[in-house]
Amino acid sequence: MARRGDTIELAVLGLLHEGPMHGYELRKRLNLMLGWGRVLSYGSLYPALKKMLRGNLIEEVVPTGQQSRRQRIVYKVTQQGTEEFQRLMSEVGPAAWEDDNFDIRFRFFSSTDMEIRLRVLEGRRSRLQERLDRVQRELKMTQAEADRYAAELQRHGVESVEREVRWLSDLINAERNVQGQPAPETPTSPTSPTTS
Amino acid sequence: MARRGDTIELAVLGLLHEGPMHGYELRKRLNLMLGWGRVLSYGSLYPALKKMLRGNLIEEVVPTGQQSRRQRIVYKVTQQGTEEFQRLMSEVGPAAWEDDNFDIRFRFFSSTDMEIRLRVLEGRRSRLQERLDRVQRELKMTQAEADRYAAELQRHGVESVEREVRWLSDLINAERNVQGQPAPETPTSPTSPTTS
DNA sequence: GTTAGCATGTAAGGAGTTACATGATTTT
DNA sequence: AAAATCATGTAACTCCTTACATGCTAAC
Numbered sequence: 001m002a003r004r005g006d007t008i009e010l011a012v013l014g015l016l017h018e019g020p021m022h023g024y025e026l027r028k029r030l031n032l033m034l035g036w037g038r039v040l041s042y043g044s045l046y047p048a049l050k051k052m053l054r055g056n057l058i059e060e061v062v063p064t065g066q067q068s069r070r071q072r073i074v075y076k077v078t079q080q081g082t083e084e085f086q087r088l089m090s091e092v093g094p095a096a097w098e099d100d101n102f103d104i105r106f107r108f109f110s111s112t113d114m115e116i117r118l119r120v121l122e123g124r125r126s127r128l129q130e131r132l133d134r135v136q137r138e139l140k141m142t143q144a145e146a147d148r149y150a151a152e153l154q155r156h157g158v159e160s161v162e163r164e165v166r167w168l169s170d171l172i173n174a175e176r177n178v179q180g181q182p183a184p185e186t187p188t189s190p191t192s193p194t195t196s
Numbered sequence: 197m198a199r200r201g202d203t204i205e206l207a208v209l210g211l212l213h214e215g216p217m218h219g220y221e222l223r224k225r226l227n228l229m230l231g232w233g234r235v236l237s238y239g240s241l242y243p244a245l246k247k248m249l250r251g252n253l254i255e256e257v258v259p260t261g262q263q264s265r266r267q268r269i270v271y272k273v274t275q276q277g278t279e280e281f282q283r284l285m286s287e288v289g290p291a292a293w294e295d296d297n298f299d300i301r302f303r304f305f306s307s308t309d310m311e312i313r314l315r316v317l318e319g320r321r322s323r324l325q326e327r328l329d330r331v332q333r334e335l336k337m338t339q340a341e342a343d344r345y346a347a348e349l350q351r352h353g354v355e356s357v358e359r360e361v362r363w364l365s366d367l368i369n370a371e372r373n374v375q376g377q378p379a380p381e382t383p384t385s386p387t388s389p390t391t392s
Numbered sequence: 393g394t395t396a397g398c399a400t401g402t403a404a405g406g407a408g409t410t411a412c413a414t415g416a417t418t419t420t
Numbered sequence: 421a422a423a424a425t426c427a428t429g430t431a432a433c434t435c436c437t438t439a440c441a442t443g444c445t446a447a448c
Contacts, residue, residue, distance in 0.1 A: 106345055
């Protein structure tokens, strides 16, 4: 369960929970949100929508009032879609903290409990930490013979992942601190989302 | 020319230029180098090697000396492979500054002229800058209604790309400064690769 | 009235993953 | 001698992109 391709499905369900939308609009938002590089094509979005339609996760909105201006097909989530969304968001495990999947889950974190959020954040963090350790270990064996640019790329990569880990740590702390106090504005670290 | 799948080919050619290697070893190094997330499977590496073999870009190394310890197939680049590598590395254009491709090109920057390096670095930078502008423009329209986590994700994303842009700028400056002076150790910014 | 952008789709094909299958070598 | 891990491969399948195809609507 939770194959790779469920990513789009999850994202679509999440977005539609913020309001009905048509495909073209969905694509734009999707590209913006998972969009640091990848661009989702119509060729993957529309078939995915059709599939979700068949699975009764979403349905077409019947245009209220004026019947003009049709050609856009507006979708909204069904009851079943909401349930599926909740189920997917509650999943903890490898599928939840892989690059793309993590971003999307994070994007819709408001729809989950703090318990789930913490587990996903921590899972993601140890995943990155793991990679970091592995790379740095193997780095020592190769680095000696490494060329200038190769070394710089490694250095930069490690630094980026370290930043990512710090970011996650801040988020984890922020989540934990919400429990007791009513969030003291966290003035030292504007990095993490406060309870505003 | 320069389709998406040439990524592996370029990486393999580059690595083999640093010495003959067998598939298993190649995979390990490949995963380490483009490996912040993706893991290359045997199912893609071996067929790719076969294809390159057919294209005369690489060839099997005949084991010198002792004939024992065989089962690994060691590859090395051919003359034709070297030419192809040079050709791919000299390409400037969109293909050169897409995420994965950029990393690999950068990794083997030592094999190109400063002129090419500068064009690739600058191309990459304006690519990122573009994305940044586009996202920040659209951010103003959505941000108002944005949820807490969505906003934090955006903020973090923008910050990361901005860091990337600064990194590239440092590298570009470093490249330019090598021209005149014999590199004054660049003590203020340990970010960029010095001339060692 | 014509260009540009909105909007939806389909068909073909590529690239890479998963799972399967096999066997050698090294370590315990 | 068993277990781990090195080492190579293949077949089926999935996901996605590219390219094509179409028509509406708004702006100039």
